[in-house]
Amino acid sequence: MTTLALVRPRTDWLGIVFAALLTIAIVGPLLVVGTWAFTEVWRYPNVIPQQFGFRFWGQTLGRPDVWNALMLSLQLTTVVTLLSAAICLPAAYAFARMSFPGRNILFFSFLAGHAFPKFGLLVAIAAIFLQLDLIGTFWGVVLIQLVGTLMFMIWIPVAAFQAVDRRMEEAARDVGASPLRVFWSITLPQAGPTIAAAVLLSFVGTFYETEGAWLIGAPGIRTMPVLMISYINNQMVIQFGAVLSVVLWVPSFIALMFARRVIGGGAFARGFGG
Amino acid sequence: MSVLHIVEVTKTFPGGTNAVDSFSLDVADGELVCLLGPSGSGKSTLLRMVGGFEQPTGGRITIDGEDVTHLPPERRPTGMVFQSHALWTHMNVFKNLAFGLKLRHMPANLIKEKVEAVLELVGLAGYGDRMTTQLSGGQQQRVALARSLVLEPKILLLDEPFASLDQHLRERLREEVRDIQQRLKITTLFVTHGQDEALSMADRIVVMANGKTEQIDRPDVVYRNPQTPFVAGFIGTMNLIEGEVQGGHFVRADFTVPLPIADGPATLAIRPESLDLAASDKPGASVHRVTDYGTHGLVDLDLADGTRLKSMVAHPDLFRAGQGIELLPRAVAAYRNNQQIYRSSP
Numbered sequence: 006m007t008t009l010a011l012v013r014p015r016t017d018w019l020g021i022v023f024a025a026l027l028t029i030a031i032v033g034p035l036l037v038v039g040t041w042a043f044t045e046v047w048r049y050p051n052v053i054p055q056q057f058g059f060r061f062w063g064q065t066l067g068r069p070d071v072w073n074a075l076m077l078s079l080q081l082t083t084v085v086t087l088l089s090a091a092i093c094l095p096a097a098y099a100f101a102r103m104s105f106p107g108r109n110i111l112f113f114s115f116l117a118g119h120a121f122p123k124f125g126l127l128v129a130i131a132a133i134f135l136q137l138d139l140i141g142t143f144w145g146v147v148l149i150q151l152v153g154t155l156m157f158m159i160w161i162p163v164a165a166f167q168a169v170d171r172r173m174e175e176a177a178r179d180v181g182a183s184p185l186r187v188f189w190s191i192t193l194p195q196a197g198p199t200i201a202a203a204v205l206l207s208f209v210g211t212f213y214e215t216e217g218a219w220l221i222g223a224p225g226i227r228t229m230p231v232l233m234i235s236y237i238n239n240q241m242v243i244q245f246g247a248v249l250s251v252v253l254w255v256p257s258f259i260a261l262m263f264a265r266r267v268i269g270g271g272a273f274a275r276g277f278g279g
Numbered sequence: 280m281s282v283l284h285i286v287e288v289t290k291t292f293p294g295g296t297n298a299v300d301s302f303s304l305d306v307a308d309g310e311l312v313c314l315l316g317p318s319g320s321g322k323s324t325l326l327r328m329v330g331g332f333e334q335p336t337g338g339r340i341t342i343d344g345e346d347v348t349h350l351p352p353e354r355r356p357t358g359m360v361f362q363s364h365a366l367w368t369h370m371n372v373f374k375n376l377a378f379g380l381k382l383r384h385m386p387a388n389l390i391k392e393k394v395e396a397v398l399e400l401v402g403l404a405g406y407g408d409r410m411t412t413q414l415s416g417g418q419q420q421r422v423a424l425a426r427s428l429v430l431e432p433k434i435l436l437l438d439e440p441f442a443s444l445d446q447h448l449r450e451r452l453r454e455e456v457r458d459i460q461q462r463l464k465i466t467t468l469f470v471t472h473g474q475d476e477a478l479s480m481a482d483r484i485v486v487m488a489n490g491k492t493e494q495i496d497r498p499d500v501v502y503r504n505p506q507t508p509f510v511a512g513f514i515g516t517m518n519l520i521e522g523e524v525q526g527g528h529f530v531r532a533d534f535t536v537p538l539p540i541a542d543g544p545a546t547l548a549i550r551p552e553s554l555d556l557a558a559s560d561k562p563g564a565s566v567h568r569v570t571d572y573g574t575h576g577l578v579d580l581d582l583a584d585g586t587r588l589k590s591m592v593a594h595p596d597l598f599r600a601g602q603g604i605e606l607l608p609r610a611v612a613a614y615r616n617n618q619q620i621y622r623s624s625p
């Protein structure tokens with residue numbers, strides 16, 4: 006993030022080198038994939054492709070399985086994010102503001118799923134889902150992806166709610182607001198930017214999630230990223246996968262733009278008590 | 280016309296801390312009462328119980344005869360100003376002030392009128408569009424005050440509202456708040472641990488220690504006639520000397536003074552301005568240090584056993600470190616078992 010850059014009067018060579026390395030590491034592969042997406046002929050040992058064109062775009066986007074996968078992915082991600090928000094935000098508020106027996110154990114159990122190697126956990130869950138006939142179904146994938154969002158959707162909002170000044174809430178009670186009204190008019194707007202960040206993260210994270218979607222969803226449910234991987238693995242034509250991955254940049258690009266507008270600089274830091 | 284009665288209110292926190300202990304106070308209509316006491320004496324806890332933010336574990340609170348002891352804050356006719364101002368940073372000044380009025384379903388044009396009037400009152404006319412983070416500390420505290428005043432509460436509660444401001448600003452705001460309070464004749468409870476604040480603002484002062492009342496009196500009385508050794512030591516500078524009374528004389532080391540009370544241990548209290556000095560060869564005290572403040576001087580003295588006393592003198596140049604001194608108290612008070620048992624006529 007740009008906010009991490011330090012403002013210094015003198016030239017920060019170490020910083021520049023670091024930024025350059027980061028740029029190469031991140032932008033480099035993107036550049037190669039991006040180039041492939043618009044390439045019709047590119048043979049060794051040329052550094053740049055012999056022929057550019059949109060032929061593979063037409064071919065890729067003309068495939069009905071691509072559109073089905075895109076629609077499915079958007080549906081899945083929306084359902085998962087909404088469900089996750091509905092479950093996690095009230096829970097996060099409870100964790101942040103109330104004390105009840107078993108609070109700490111419950112809190113850590115929400116996060117514990119991320120403390121173990123994920124794939125082993127997924128296989129265990131898949132075994133259970135098999136018995137419940139959830140394998141290869143929409144709701145099976147929803148469930149597994151929901152588990153994946155818990156970390157972001159509990160942890161970050163808990164920090165956000167805790168960072169809200171109690172005195173602000175009391176001042177609102179003082180001028181006549183009911184507890185519910187205080188939550189709606191004071192607590193939520195104060196925690197809002199950070200919570201928006203959490204929702205965004207879980208939306209993007211869910212959209213790109215492949216392990217769970219593949220393990221639980223196959224063969225009936227094929228999301229966009231799963232489709233892309235199968236193209237890259239099974240098809241001799243590199244361009245199909247490249248075009249799809251360029252298409253997949255779109256949501257994260259939109260998310261980034263949205264994040265910059267809605268969240269603004271210090272929100273994350275504030276959410277973590279900074 | 281609003282009067283506040285606090286009747287034997289007690290607050291014991293779950294951990295067992297007895298923050299307020301059977302505290303009683305009546306605040307008259309339009310009166311400003313200061314709660315004064317050291318850190319942890321239960322001032323904030325008491326104020327928060329009046330505001331409805333803490334539940335008393337015993338006792339009653341009534342406002343104009345109505346029992347509010349168990350009402351939540353939103354249903355009490357009280358307005359609280361917090362030390363940290365607690366303005367809502369996601370709203371501008373106008374919205375901060377309008378929020379409570381909107382909750383009361385007041386029409387928009389009336390809200391605008393009221394908010395502008397109260398901004399004028401606190402000297403912030405035209406600041407409605409500012410975000411609260413774009414204000415100075417003093418301006419933020421004025422907005423916080425306005426936020427409470429605009430709702431015309433029966434009781435105004437202030438918890439060290441100026442503690443985070445610098446000395447100069449604190450003095451100015453103190454006067455402004457006092458002016459506004461007197462103009463609106465609003466019944467006010469004011470928490471502070473600055474005694475100059477209490478002495479300069481209050482109609483009456485409540486001195487608290489360990490959740491209990493030590494003394495409730497007018498500021499000048501609290502200063503001139505402290506009822507307990509705690510109040511004597513807490514308000515202003517005071518020489519407090521532990522000693523014995525024997526045959527009508529108070530004795531500590533070589534220092535004796537007539538004190539017509541029964542024999543036994545006693546604490547003698549003498550203000551520095553009531554302790555005159557005379558150069559002497561008689562044993563009594565010696566000068567430790569002389570400080571010249573221009574308008575007056577302060578002489579630090581040691582009794583023979585090392586007890587340190589202070590005396591305020593008009594001509595510090597008459598005294599020199601090491602010099603022998605006779606102590607001539609003009610006014611004394613004596614305490615025994617935490618009670619005043621003697622006071623010389625002033």
Ligand SMILES: Nc1ncnc2c1ncn2[C@@H]1O[C@H](COP(=O)(O)OP(=O)(O)OP(=O)(O)O)[C@@H](O)[C@H]1O
Nearest residue numbers: 292294296298317318319320321322323324325472
């Ligand atoms: N929520 C709480 N839980 C437990 N103990 C508390 C709580 N709030 C205050 N106390 C205790 O109650 C006592 C009185 O606290 P209070 O805040 O009323 O003091 P105060 O007079 O306002 O002090 P200060 O001048 O430092 O603000 C203290 O011993 C404090 O530790």
Ligand SMILES: [Mg+2]
Nearest residue numbers: 322323324438
């Ligand atoms: Mg306090």
